[in-house]
Amino acid sequence: MHFAFADDQKMLRDTVREVLQRECPPEVVRAAWEGRPEGVRAVWDTLAETGVIGMTASEDVGGMGMSELDLVLPLEEAGYAALPGPIVDTVAVGIPLIEAAGTDAQKERWLSPAAAGEARIVVSFEDQMIVPYAASADVLIAERGGAGYCVPISEVSTQPEQSVDRTRELGRVSFEHSAQYRMREDVDTQALFALGRERAALATAAQLLGLSGRMLDMAVQYAKDREQFGKPIGAQQAIKHRLANALIQQEFARPMVYRAAWAVATVSRDAEVDVSLAKIYAGQAAKFVAKEALQVHGAIGYTIECDLHMWMKRAWALAAAHGDAAHHRERIGRHIL
Amino acid sequence: MDLDFSDSENVFREECRSWLEANVPLESLPSGDTRDGYALHLEWEHKLFDAGWAAVSWPRQYGGREATLFEWLIFEEEYYRANAPSRVTQNGIFLLAPTLFEFGTDEQKERILRPMARGDVSWGQAWSEPNAGSDLASLKSTARRVDGGWRLSGQKTWSTRAAFCDMAYGLFRTDTEQARHRGLTYFMFPLHAEGATVRGVDRLDGDEGFAEIFLEDVFVPDKDIIGEVNQGWKVAMATTSSERGLSLRSPGRFMATASRLIELYHRYRDRSDPILRDQVIQAWMDAQVYRWFTFQTVTRMMQGESIGPDSSMNKVFWSEMDVRMHETALSIIGDALELDEGSDSAVDAGSWMKGFQFALAGPIYAGTNEIQRNIIAERVLGLPRK
Numbered sequence: 133m134h135f136a137f138a139d140d141q142k143m144l145r146d147t148v149r150e151v152l153q154r155e156c157p158p159e160v161v162r163a164a165w166e167g168r169p170e171g172v173r174a175v176w177d178t179l180a181e182t183g184v185i186g187m188t189a190s191e192d193v194g195g196m197g198m199s200e201l202d203l204v205l206p207l208e209e210a211g212y213a214a215l216p217g218p219i220v221d222t223v224a225v226g227i228p229l230i231e232a233a234g235t236d237a238q239k240e241r242w243l244s245p246a247a248a249g250e251a252r253i254v255v256s257f258e259d260q261m262i263v264p265y266a267a268s269a270d271v272l273i274a275e276r277g278g279a280g281y282c283v284p285i286s287e288v289s290t291q292p293e294q295s296v297d298r299t300r301e302l303g304r305v306s307f308e309h310s311a312q313y314r315m316r317e318d319v320d321t322q323a324l325f326a327l328g329r330e331r332a333a334l335a336t337a338a339q340l341l342g343l344s345g346r347m348l349d350m351a352v353q354y355a356k357d358r359e360q361f362g363k364p365i366g367a368q369q370a371i372k373h374r375l376a377n378a379l380i381q382q383e384f385a386r387p388m389v390y391r392a393a394w395a396v397a398t399v400s401r402d403a404e405v406d407v408s409l410a411k412i413y414a415g416q417a418a419k420f421v422a423k424e425a426l427q428v429h430g431a432i433g434y435t436i437e438c439d440l441h442m443w444m445k446r447a448w449a450l451a452a453a454h455g456d457a458a459h460h461r462e463r464i465g466r467h468i469l
Numbered sequence: 470m471d472l473d474f475s476d477s478e479n480v481f482r483e484e485c486r487s488w489l490e491a492n493v494p495l496e497s498l499p500s501g502d503t504r505d506g507y508a509l510h511l512e513w514e515h516k517l518f519d520a521g522w523a524a525v526s527w528p529r530q531y532g533g534r535e536a537t538l539f540e541w542l543i544f545e546e547e548y549y550r551a552n553a554p555s556r557v558t559q560n561g562i563f564l565l566a567p568t569l570f571e572f573g574t575d576e577q578k579e580r581i582l583r584p585m586a587r588g589d590v591s592w593g594q595a596w597s598e599p600n601a602g603s604d605l606a607s608l609k610s611t612a613r614r615v616d617g618g619w620r621l622s623g624q625k626t627w628s629t630r631a632a633f634c635d636m637a638y639g640l641f642r643t644d645t646e647q648a649r650h651r652g653l654t655y656f657m658f659p660l661h662a663e664g665a666t667v668r669g670v671d672r673l674d675g676d677e678g679f680a681e682i683f684l685e686d687v688f689v690p691d692k693d694i695i696g697e698v699n700q701g702w703k704v705a706m707a708t709t710s711s712e713r714g715l716s717l718r719s720p721g722r723f724m725a726t727a728s729r730l731i732e733l734y735h736r737y738r739d740r741s742d743p744i745l746r747d748q749v750i751q752a753w754m755d756a757q758v759y760r761w762f763t764f765q766t767v768t769r770m771m772q773g774e775s776i777g778p779d780s781s782m783n784k785v786f787w788s789e790m791d792v793r794m795h796e797t798a799l800s801i802i803g804d805a806l807e808l809d810e811g812s813d814s815a816v817d818a819g820s821w822m823k824g825f826q827f828a829l830a831g832p833i834y835a836g837t838n839e840i841q842r843n844i845i846a847e848r849v850l851g852l853p854r855k
Binding site: 133137201356380385386387388395400412 | 470471472473474475478539731734735746747749750751753754757758759761762764765767768769772779782785786839841842843845846847849850851852853854855
């Protein structure tokens with residue numbers, strides 16, 4: 133038993149944090165909110181140069197052949213920065229799915245560009261018609277009627293939908309289920325997409341962990357800076373206890389997210405239970421921290437001039453994405469009761 | 470990262486399990502917080518010690534097995550899984566012993582540890598005073614210098630099981646010129662000596678689990694001071710952080726509670742509603758979360774990091790989880806919850822109501838959860854003290 137990351141995993145996390153601090157400050161997220169996503173695209177290119185976008189791709193297509201355990205800390209950092217874009221769909225789910233279920237032609241066309249950051253992948257699971265970042269992606273991987281499809285975005289009809297998080301660029305996708313887009317049929321498509329769902333839930337939980345970490349940092353900083361009655365509001369016990377509760381939720385979600393990453397990476401028995409625990413606790417923590425951070429900020433937090441709202445709205449969306457707490461609690465209930 | 474137990478850890482678990490299965494009494498002992506129950510629990514402690522299980526992580530010379538922290542957690546998981554008797558020696562083994570290992574002299578360790586672990590000499594803690602609870606540094610009991618030692622005077626209270634103990638440990642003011650946490654010294658002192666009076670106090674659940682200690686010029690030799698004179702606060706803080714952190718609240722306890730709760734739920738499921746079902750699932754999940762949080766913490770400790778104020782998060786989490794679990798159990802039991810131990814019709818011999826009342830102490834003792842939240846806010850998050 134040894135529950136700690138290796139030095140190279142922590143170094144990669146630090147690298148990603150530095151890149152995002154430099155290139156994805158709140159102004160860049162805000163610009164994406166206001167329909168100017170150029171800054172965010174530039175961040176994607178930098179992340180690709182550092183190898184993060186191609187992390188999960190095999191080395192022969194220019195990737196690093198890394199696992200969920202290597203990926204979980206960089207994804208936490210993406211959440212900390214509220215980086216918009218299909219990083220979960222492309223890196224955690226899409227590239228491994230194309231590697232496992234893509235035809236030779238599909239692999240040839242998409243893997244190297246995806247690993248190099250030139251092609252962005254979005255994923256639509258069965259019954260998930262609304263897909264974030266669909267319109268600006270390059271290729272859609274879809275699960276329909278038990279079959280897998282790999283469809284260039286130019287062949288997908290994308291009806292825009294409005295997210296509470298304006299950077300999510302939601303689109304309702306549809307396409308012709310024709311044979312030319314089919315992925316390999318000689319593989320266990322159902323199992324591969326089921327694994328994709330686990331990866332999506334895990335990667336989303338990692339982002340949620342980062343989101344709540346940033347919201348807590350914002351609230352703590354505000355509580356130290358903002359003075360009322362002649363002293364910082366953070367000196368008041370009522371504020372201290374709110375923030376202490378927020379930290380407890382955050383810090384108890386953390387090991388579950390890391391545990392789930394290890395379980396998926398090592399194909400551990402009952403890994404889906406660990407993924408559900410990760411998603412539940414990370415989602416609950418992010419929603420709780422959001423609420424406490426808003427209360428600590430007071431009226432300024434209730435405006436869209438304050439950066440907090442961008443993190444808060446992402447947290448609300450992601451806590452429900454890829455299975456909300458009720459869905460995952462039910463999976464655990466079936467396992468233990 | 471490797472979240473599987475190693476082969477040697479699995480072998481250790483098997484060894485624990487088979488000894489416990491062969492030795493844990495089939496009939497539960499009466500509460501260890503009563504006079505008769507305490508004596509029976511001490512017999513069990515002798516047995517544990519003689520087989521080398523009383524303090525697995527201690528050096529062999531004091532009766533331990535030099536187990537790693539993870540092996541200790543494995544032992545605890547197996548201990549609670551086997552429903553073995555509660556540890557009446559815990560105030561010595563888990564609170565005083567870590568202090569002795571860190572600050573004690575070789576003579577003290579040699580003299581005190583083995584009888585403590587075997588239950589031959591039993592120890593109570595004596596921190597709180599009537600007017601010094603959360604604000605421990607305001608304590609007023611004094612120690613006066615005399616030939617060859619000190620004379621202790623004052624009053625201590627809420628001393629767990631002290632009514633049945635031989636010895637106690639606590640802080641006394643040795644320099645009355647100095648205020649608050651300066652001028653305090655850490656003493657070990659006898660409870661049956663001239664000048665010492667111990668009066669049992671019945672707790673919420675009716676057991677005589679608490680005691681008040683009245684001291685009038687009780688003599689203590691110099692050799693029963695731990696650490697330096699007037700440095701007691703620093704020494705004591707080492708003990709309190711182990712009290713609120715890992716020592717007493719190994720995850721095995723809550724995993725065992727969650728398992729029993731699931732079993733209870735299955736027995737009564739025909740009258741259970743979906744909200745109760747969710748609460749039972751929540752209890753199991755919380756126990757898992759606490760387990761992995763603890764494993765993460767223990768890994769840090771094994772790498773030589775000190776845990777410090779992080780232990781306050783641990784304390785708030787387990788104590789509030791324990792209350793929720795018992796509330797869920799009582800909801801499942803329904804109106805029969807009022808049938809107390811001693812009632813023939815009580816569900817599980819009234820153990821859930823008993824456990825509920827015990828759990829309610831968790832957010833209060835070892836530093837109230839309000840104090841813990843202050844510590845988290847000030848020392849982890851860095852918010853201003855005032």
